[in-house]
Amino acid sequence: MATPCEHHHGAGTSASEQNKEFFNKEAAHYDTKHEKTINKLIEEIRAKLDFIGVDWVEDDEDTEGNGEKTNEGAQEKTVRLLDYACGTGVVSRALAPYTTQCVGIDLSENMATAYNARAENQGLTHSEMHAYQGNLCDPEDPNPQAFASPEFSNFDVAAVGLGFHHFDDPALAAKRLAGRLKTGGVLVILDFFSHDKPDPSHPATNTITHHGFSEEQVRRIFEDAGVGKDFAMGDVGAVFHFSREDGSEVRRKLFIARGTKA
Numbered sequence: 735m736a737t738p739c740e741h742h743h744g745a746g747t748s749a750s751e752q753n754k755e756f757f758n759k760e761a762a763h764y765d766t767k768h769e770k771t772i773n774k775l776i777e778e779i780r781a782k783l784d785f786i787g788v789d790w791v792e793d794d795e796d797t798e799g800n801g802e803k804t805n806e807g808a809q810e811k812t813v814r815l816l817d818y819a820c821g822t823g824v825v826s827r828a829l830a831p832y833t834t835q836c837v838g839i840d841l842s843e844n845m846a847t848a849y850n851a852r853a854e855n856q857g858l859t860h861s862e863m864h865a866y867q868g869n870l871c872d873p874e875d876p877n878p879q880a881f882a883s884p885e886f887s888n889f890d891v892a893a894v895g896l897g898f899h900h901f902d903d904p905a906l907a908a909k910r911l912a913g914r915l916k917t918g919g920v921l922v923i924l925d926f927f928s929h930d931k932p933d934p935s936h937p938a939t940n941t942i943t944h945h946g947f948s949e950e951q952v953r954r955i956f957e958d959a960g961v962g963k964d965f966a967m968g969d970v971g972a973v974f975h976f977s978r979e980d981g982s983e984v985r986r987k988l989f990i991a992r993g994t995k996a
């Protein structure tokens with residue numbers, strides 16, 4: 735089975751350049767190519783709502799029976815999600831019923847476009863679900879002008895689904911995302927547990943910066959980013975099978991980690 739992370743890299747020097755080039759090409763067929771895996775991931779994320787521990791919007795209470803959230807009353811509760819490295823919006827789709835706004839950001843403009851096309855097709859408004867091209871992890875640019883408005887801060891939850899192992903500096907990413915959370919907000923990372931390095935000839939080698947993560951590493955990243963309160967890391971039921979080019983299979987275990995901004 736092909737997975738969202740089984741991919742070929744393009745030319746370029748940094749992981750960011752290679753990821754951007756690769757995922758720009760992937761965007762158009764990402765959802766169909768990885769449909770089974772994506773559906774499973776959405777299920778797994780929803781099974782972890784309590785573990786994540788955000789004060790979610792109750793899906794049934796905030797809808798009018800037609801699946802649409804009511805928007806009456808200025809005091810209505812809001813739960814805002816930042817879906818970083820959002821791709822076509824898997825994490826947003828999983829959490830949309832329990833949030834009031836999903837804001838996606840992805841390095842790849844074609845991924846952001848695919849995310850938006852899907853949101854529009856589902857009849858969601860710009861303020862309910864929208865993605866932007868961008869990079870919050872540029873060491874040279876701690877406060878990108880494009881993300882300076884209030885829409886991009888004070889989130890209740892910031893999540894990265896299967897993006898951490900692509901980042902040049904996951905610890906910096908965690909810090910930048912923590913900075914966009916409100917106090918009491920939750921950072922969520924979904925990624926692979928440590929695994930063997932792929933064969934150097936493996937097509938994914940140059941786009942992947944980390945061969946999974948240990949619990950120690952992830953806890954440290956959360957603590958250093960100021961989101962170590964009530965840190966927890968658990969298994970996600972899905973175990974991914976990667977088909978190598980030679981036909982052999984590799985099993986990868988996924989984790990989900992959460993921590994609160996103190």
Ligand SMILES: C[S@@+](CC[C@H](N)C(=O)[O-])C[C@H]1O[C@@H](n2cnc3c(N)ncnc32)[C@H](O)[C@@H]1O
Pocket residue numbers: 738739750753754757758818819820821822823824825839840841842845868869870871894895896897900901902
């Ligand atoms: C395997 S995909 C996962 C997408 C989505 N979160 C999901 O779960 O399906 C990894 C995504 O990370 C994005 N990405 C890689 N490096 C990034 C960075 N530094 N900043 C933002 N997005 C990045 C890629 O463009 C790609 O869309």
